Amino acid sequence: MRWVIGLIAAVAVLIALPLVVESAFAIDICIRILLFSFIGVAWNLMGGYAKQLSLGHAAYFGLGAYTSTILQINYDISPWIGMVAGGCVAMLASLPIGWLCFRLRGPYFTIATIATAQALMLIFLKFRDFAWGAEGTTIPNLGNAPLMMQFEEKAGYYYVVLGLLALALAINYKIEKSWMGYYLVAIGEDEDAAEAVGINAPRIKRDIYLISSFLTALAGTFYVQYIYFIDPATAFSFNVSIEAALVSIVGGIGTLWGPVIGTVLLETTSALLQSWLGSGIGGIQLTIYSLILMAVILWRPTGIMGYFYELAARRRARLVKA
Amino acid sequence: MADALVIKKLNKRFGGLRAVQDVSFTVRENETLALIGPNGAGKTTAFNLIMGFHRPDEGSVTAFGTEIVGMRPYQVCAQGLARTFQVAKPFGGMTVLDNVMTGAFLHYRNPEEARDKAREVIEFVGLSARESTAARDITTIDQRRLEMARALATQPKILLLDEVMAGLNPSEVDQAVALIDKLSGSGLTIVIVEHLMRAIMAVSKHIVVLDHGQKIAEGNPKDVMANPEVIRAYLGSYAHSPNGGVA
Ligand SMILES: Nc1ncnc2c1ncn2[C@@H]1O[C@H](COP(=O)(O)OP(=O)(O)OP(=O)(O)O)[C@@H](O)[C@H]1O
Ligand SMILES: [Mg+2]
Numbered sequence: 001m002r003w004v005i006g007l008i009a010a011v012a013v014l015i016a017l018p019l020v021v022e023s024a025f026a027i028d029i030c031i032r033i034l035l036f037s038f039i040g041v042a043w044n045l046m047g048g049y050a051k052q053l054s055l056g057h058a059a060y061f062g063l064g065a066y067t068s069t070i071l072q073i074n075y076d077i078s079p080w081i082g083m084v085a086g087g088c089v090a091m092l093a094s095l096p097i098g099w100l101c102f103r104l105r106g107p108y109f110t111i112a113t114i115a116t117a118q119a120l121m122l123i124f125l126k127f128r129d130f131a132w133g134a135e136g137t138t139i140p141n142l143g144n145a146p147l148m149m150q151f152e153e154k155a156g157y158y159y160v161v162l163g164l165l166a167l168a169l170a171i172n173y174k175i176e177k178s179w180m181g182y183y184l185v186a187i188g189e190d191e192d193a194a195e196a197v198g199i200n201a202p203r204i205k206r207d208i209y210l211i212s213s214f215l216t217a218l219a220g221t222f223y224v225q226y227i228y229f230i231d232p233a234t235a236f237s238f239n240v241s242i243e244a245a246l247v248s249i250v251g252g253i254g255t256l257w258g259p260v261i262g263t264v265l266l267e268t269t270s271a272l273l274q275s276w277l278g279s280g281i282g283g284i285q286l287t288i289y290s291l292i293l294m295a296v297i298l299w300r301p302t303g304i305m306g307y308f309y310e311l312a313a314r315r316r317a318r319l320v321k322a
Numbered sequence: 323m324a325d326a327l328v329i330k331k332l333n334k335r336f337g338g339l340r341a342v343q344d345v346s347f348t349v350r351e352n353e354t355l356a357l358i359g360p361n362g363a364g365k366t367t368a369f370n371l372i373m374g375f376h377r378p379d380e381g382s383v384t385a386f387g388t389e390i391v392g393m394r395p396y397q398v399c400a401q402g403l404a405r406t407f408q409v410a411k412p413f414g415g416m417t418v419l420d421n422v423m424t425g426a427f428l429h430y431r432n433p434e435e436a437r438d439k440a441r442e443v444i445e446f447v448g449l450s451a452r453e454s455t456a457a458r459d460i461t462t463i464d465q466r467r468l469e470m471a472r473a474l475a476t477q478p479k480i481l482l483l484d485e486v487m488a489g490l491n492p493s494e495v496d497q498a499v500a501l502i503d504k505l506s507g508s509g510l511t512i513v514i515v516e517h518l519m520r521a522i523m524a525v526s527k528h529i530v531v532l533d534h535g536q537k538i539a540e541g542n543p544k545d546v547m548a549n550p551e552v553i554r555a556y557l558g559s560y561a562h563s564p565n566g567g568v569a
Contacts, residue, residue: 179427179436182416186424189413192375196407197476198399198428254415 040259042215048253051188056113064217090217136231252305332381404478414458425475
């Protein structure tokens with residue numbers, strides 16, 4: 001019961017936040033945190049629970065971004081519809097990509113996923129006629145047009161991405177509690193042992209890849225709507241793939257809240273460092289960021305959520321003894 | 323009684339090594355068959371071939387009349403076969419209960435039902451006290467119990483046990499023998515790989531002996547033990563083993 005009350009309170013605070021906070025800079029940071037939490041949760045379903053370490057989720061981020069933008073600019077279709085369409089395109093793309101990459105295991109799988117995202121970027125660099133090639137394009141600003149996913153106030157975007165994150169967390173929660181969640185963790189732990197107890201590992205991996213890439217594509221649509229610009233380097237940026245994995249690893253892979261906690265930590269640190277140190281002393285900000293990252297990975301390989309779980313387990317053990 | 327598992331002319335080469343050569347045998351329904359042989363004889367490989375972890379070069383395996391060669395392990399499992407791994411493969415980060423639940427999900431998709439079924443088998447193998455411990459934190463002996471529980475949770479008709487008694491002390495061996503008797507009593511067909519003759523004699527009336535990948539003898543324990551080929555195979559590689567060899 002206590003955690004339900006806590007959750008309701010947290011949701012209330014999150015909804016009220018843009019009404020209270022006036023600084024556009026602060027709202028922008030909040031939006032980034034929510035967005036990367038969302039991408040992290042999408043990544044974590046496959047990369048965390050099933051330990052299929054993809055570093056190519058930018059492929060789906062980019063496909064989502066391009067699908068909705070092409071539909072909007074060339075066919076006047078609302079990005080809301082484009083967003084779902086982008087998710088479907090991403091799911092379709094994940095089938096052959098997964099078919100190829102899942103033949104490989106461990107680091108080879110990871111490298112293959114990187115390659116697919118890079119290959120897609122190259123394809124979009126080439127297609128000048130329908131996807132604007134390397135220059136990319138700005139997305140026409142329609143003023144306040146919620147039906148076209150455009151808002152005058154940043155608060156509008158804030159609520160959209162908050163909704164996306166809530167959706168992803170709900171899906172994650174549902175999966176974690178069901179047989180699917182157990183199967184994913186089993187596959188991540190030992191694929192042979194998983195198959196021995198009747199788990200159709202290739203199918204489960206395919207299915208979770210579908211869900212993970214669908215959600216990642218939604219993030220892509222949202223992001224280009226938010227920045228009013230798209231080009232292959234932005235849409236298929238390797239940074240997206242890295243962030244998705246990093247926030248989950250720092251926060252705790254294979255846990256519901258891990259990616260959220262990881263993002264809050266990494267994004268706030270990075271934002272604070274940027275405002276304190278500025279971009280003048282080039283590199284120092286990145287250095288400190290990397291040091292924090294290494295510290296977490298060295299001392300808490302199970303991430304911050306892993307640390308909480310350990311504490312809880314120790315407390316339970318003490319209670320049992322007492 | 324009907325045939326549960328029929329193995330015909332099974333062959334597997336690893337490079338130049340013939341790990342399993344023309345091996346044929348039949349396990350009848352509700353029988354406990356012991357598969358024995360010196361180290362490297364091909365016992366585990368035979369299990370891997372049956373369960374679909376390796377594809378045989380030649381030969382056929384039928385379970386209750388269905389050809390299972392060419393199936394993937396999860397499909398073989400769905401046919402009612404389950405195995406333990408000689409080197410335990412627990413899902414280390416999961417609790418003992420969650421490990422066994424992954425097996426139970428094969429027939430019970432509802433987590434509550436799966437949890438109940440899992441608890442039953444955990445109790446059966448005597449792991450209840452470890453239920454909420456992470457599988458990587460229990461002893462290797464308990465991990466072997468876990469292997470059995472997880473396999474049993476899939477409710478198999480045929481159970482393949484690969485050296486589940488290795489390293490047990492005499493009273494633990496007695497417990498394990500009692501457990502296998504109980505399983506057999508409930509109608510399960512069992513193939514057991516074991517080095518400990520005392521245990522084999524206690525659970526099995528039918529023995530198949532492998533050596534260098536070939537079947538060198540088959541029959542009831544007494545005849546098999548008196549077979550000169552068997553004695554030679556064991557004397558060759560086994561006389562100084564910690565279990566004291568054949569006798
Ligand atoms: N995947 C593999 N690749 C190459 N060789 C293998 C493989 N698996 C087993 N072998 C070889 O096949 C032979 C039979 O091995 P297997 O593990 O089946 O023996 P075993 O009868 O189970 O022995 P033990 O009693 O030691 O468990 C051995 O020589 C082994 O080295
Ligand atoms: Mg073996």
